Amino acid sequence: EAGVTQSPRYAVLQEGQAVSFWCDPISGHDTLYWYQQPRDQGPQLLVYFRDEAVIDNSQLPSDRFSAVRPKGTNSTLKIQSAKQGDTATYLCASSFGGANTGQLYFGEGSKLTVL
Amino acid sequence: QQKVQQSPESLTVSEGAMASLNCTFSDGTSNNFRWYRQHSAKGLEVLVSIFSDGEKEEGRFTAHLNRANLHVSLHIREPQPSDSAVYLCAVRGTQVVGQLTFGRGTRLQVYA
Numbered sequence: 532e533a534g535v536t537q538s539p540r541y542a543v544l545q546e547g548q549a550v551s552f553w554c555d556p557i558s559g560h561d562t563l564y565w566y567q568q569p570r571d572q573g574p575q576l577l578v579y580f581r582d583e584a585v586i587d588n589s590q591l592p593s594d595r596f597s598a599v600r601p602k603g604t605n606s607t608l609k610i611q612s613a614k615q616g617d618t619a620t621y622l623c624a625s626s627f628g629g630a631n632t633g634q635l636y637f638g639e640g641s642k643l644t645v646l
Numbered sequence: 647q648q649k650v651q652q653s654p655e656s657l658t659v660s661e662g663a664m665a666s667l668n669c670t671f672s673d674g675t676s677n678n679f680r681w682y683r684q685h686s687a688k689g690l691e692v693l694v695s696i697f698s699d700g701e702k703e704e705g706r707f708t709a710h711l712n713r714a715n716l717h718v719s720l721h722i723r724e725p726q727p728s729d730s731a732v733y734l735c736a737v738r739g740t741q742v743v744g745q746l747t748f749g750r751g752t753r754l755q756v757y758a
Binding site: 534572576638640 | 650680682687688689690691692695734736745746748749750751
C-alpha cells in the first residue's frame with residue numbers, strides 16, 4: 532500500500548516568492564493534515580480537512596497561507612509572498628476517522644528554505 | 647492551550663543499554679498519547695500509542711503513562727545504531743477536537 536506522498540521534497544525561495552506543496556494521502560483516508568515543523572522543533576498543526584471540508588484552520592496564517600482539498604483526496608498548501616520565518620519542513624499526514632481514533636501516517640515532508 | 651515538553655533534549659547511549667525518554671503534558675484530560683520516531687529528512691513513524699494509565703509494549707518500545715503525574719515515557723530496549731533519530735511525543739487533549747500537540751523532541755544517538 533502506498534504511503535503519503537509529498538512534492539516537491541525541497542524548495543528554495545527568495546523572500547516574496549510563492550510556492551505550492553502537494554500531498555497525496557493514503558487511499559481511503561478521509562482526514563488530511565498539514566503541519567509546519569521548524570528546525571529542531573516539533574510539528575505544529577496548520578490546518579486539517581475531513582473530506583473536502585476545512586475542520587480547523589485557526590493556526591494557518593491566512594494572509595499568506597492557503598490550503599485546499601477540492602475533491603477530498605489530494606491537497607495543496609500554498610504560501611504567497613514567503614518570509615524567512617516560513618523556513619521549515621511542511622509535513623502532510625492522513626488518517627481514517629481523525630486523530631481521535633485513527634492513526635496518523637506522515638509523508639516525508641517538503642523542506643522549504645526562504646533566503 | 648496544551649503544552650508538551652520533552653526531556654532530555656539529547657541522549658547518547660551505547661548499543662544494548664536501555665534508553666529512557668520523558669514527556670510531560672499540561673492538559674490532565676488528555677486521552678491519547680503517541681510516540682513517533684523521525685530519522686533525518688524523513689517523515690514520522692509511529693512507534694507506540696497508549697490511551698490508559700499503565701504500560702503498552704510494541705516490540706522493543708514500551709510506553710508508560712501516568713496521567714495523574716501528567717507524564718508519559720518511552721523506553722527502548724536494546725537500542726541499535728539504526729535507532730538514532732529524533733523521538734517526538736504527541737498528545738491529544740480534549741480542548742481542541744482532533745488536534746495532536748507535539749513536543750520538541752529528544753535526539754537519540756546510539757553508538758556501537
